[in-house]
Amino acid sequence: MQTRRLGNSDLHVSEISLGSWLTYGVGVEADKARACLDAAFDAGINFIDTANVYGRGAAESFLGEALSGRPRDSYILATKLFFPMSDQDRGLSRDQVHKQLDASLERLSTDYVDLYQCHRYDEHTPLEEAMEALSEVVRSGKVRYLGFSEWPADRIRQAIDMAGVEKFxxxxxxxxxxxxxxENEVIPLSAANGISQIVWSPLGQGVLTGKYKPGEAPAAGTRATSDEMGGFLKDLMTPAILEAVQQLRPLADEAGLSLSQFALAWVLREPNVASAIIGASRPEQVHENAAASDAKVDPSLFAKAEEIVARARA
Structure with a gap:
C-alpha cells in the first residue's frame, strides 16, 4: 500500500481508504464490519473516513468500539458535520461545530480527529463564522486538520482567501x-492551494465493478436493489453505461487488473488525489481494492476507457 501526502498537512494517507457510508453501524452486521476493518489494516490502509450523520451516529459508535484496541497513532481518522442530526442540529454554525465535534469525539472514543470535514457548504451560516469556529477546534487540539466535501469552487476560493483562519x-x-x-474547477483550484482530493464513490456506486449487466436484473442483495441505497444509482444504471462498463473489461484484463482495480487506478492517476474511499461488506473486497494502490497502467488504456465512457454519456 502506497501513501500520499494530504495537501499541506503532515498526514500521509493510504491511497485506498475505508469509508463507512451506508455500511458500518447500519447496513453491515457488526462482525462482518469488524472483519472488513481488520482486513483494511492488514492491507496497509491507514485512513478511515466516517461522518456523524452515517446511521445518525451509528457508524462513529461502531468505529469507536472497533478501533479501541489499536494505538491511536496507527491510523488517521476523519469525520464530518453538516447534515441534520435532529430537527435543530444541522449546519456549520459556531454552536454546531463545537456541539457536533464533541458528540463525534464521544462516539469515536477519542480525544481528537485527524481531519474534520464540512460535509456540504452551509448557505445559512456566514462563511466567516464557520471558518472561525473550525479554526477554534483546531487550535483547541480536538482537530488536527480541516477539509470540505462538495463545496462549489467560488466558496472554496473565499475560504482560501480568508485571513486569520486555519486552511483546508x-x-x-x-x-x-x-x-x-x-476536473473542471475543484481539482485545479485545490492543486494550486495545497488541498488534496479524498475521492468518494470512485467505483461509481459499484457500477464500475461490472456486477450490473445490461439487460439483466440486479442480483439480490446488491445496492441497486436497496430502497435506501438504490436511488443514488438511477442515473448510472442506463443500458448505455452498463454496456460501456462491460467494454472496459478487455482494458482491465490487458492491465492485469480487475475492473474495480482498473477504475481505482484511473482515479489515482490524478496527482491531486490523495486517496480513494472504498466501501466494503466483505474482507475480500477490501483486499481486492487495496491491490489497486501503485498499479502501473499504460496511459493509453485509460485514454481508451475515457473514450468508451464519453460515448455512453453523450
Missing part, C-alpha cells in the same frame, strides 16, 4: 470514470 487541506468530491466534474 482536503476536498472530498465524488469522482470516477463516470463522474469527472471535479
Amino acid at each position: 487541506v482536503s476536498s472530498q468530491p465524488q469522482y470516477s470514470l463516470l463522474h469527472r466534474d471535479p
Whole structure:
C-alpha cells in the first residue's frame, strides 16, 4: 500500500481508504464490519473516513468500539458535520461545530480527529463564522486538520482567501470514470492551494465493478436493489453505461487488473488525489481494492476507457 501526502498537512494517507457510508453501524452486521476493518489494516490502509450523520451516529459508535484496541497513532481518522442530526442540529454554525465535534469525539472514543470535514457548504451560516469556529477546534487540539466535501469552487476560493483562519487541506468530491466534474474547477483550484482530493464513490456506486449487466436484473442483495441505497444509482444504471462498463473489461484484463482495480487506478492517476474511499461488506473486497494502490497502467488504456465512457454519456 502506497501513501500520499494530504495537501499541506503532515498526514500521509493510504491511497485506498475505508469509508463507512451506508455500511458500518447500519447496513453491515457488526462482525462482518469488524472483519472488513481488520482486513483494511492488514492491507496497509491507514485512513478511515466516517461522518456523524452515517446511521445518525451509528457508524462513529461502531468505529469507536472497533478501533479501541489499536494505538491511536496507527491510523488517521476523519469525520464530518453538516447534515441534520435532529430537527435543530444541522449546519456549520459556531454552536454546531463545537456541539457536533464533541458528540463525534464521544462516539469515536477519542480525544481528537485527524481531519474534520464540512460535509456540504452551509448557505445559512456566514462563511466567516464557520471558518472561525473550525479554526477554534483546531487550535483547541480536538482537530488536527480541516477539509470540505462538495463545496462549489467560488466558496472554496473565499475560504482560501480568508485571513486569520486555519486552511483546508482536503476536498472530498465524488469522482470516477463516470463522474469527472471535479476536473473542471475543484481539482485545479485545490492543486494550486495545497488541498488534496479524498475521492468518494470512485467505483461509481459499484457500477464500475461490472456486477450490473445490461439487460439483466440486479442480483439480490446488491445496492441497486436497496430502497435506501438504490436511488443514488438511477442515473448510472442506463443500458448505455452498463454496456460501456462491460467494454472496459478487455482494458482491465490487458492491465492485469480487475475492473474495480482498473477504475481505482484511473482515479489515482490524478496527482491531486490523495486517496480513494472504498466501501466494503466483505474482507475480500477490501483486499481486492487495496491491490489497486501503485498499479502501473499504460496511459493509453485509460485514454481508451475515457473514450468508451464519453460515448455512453453523450
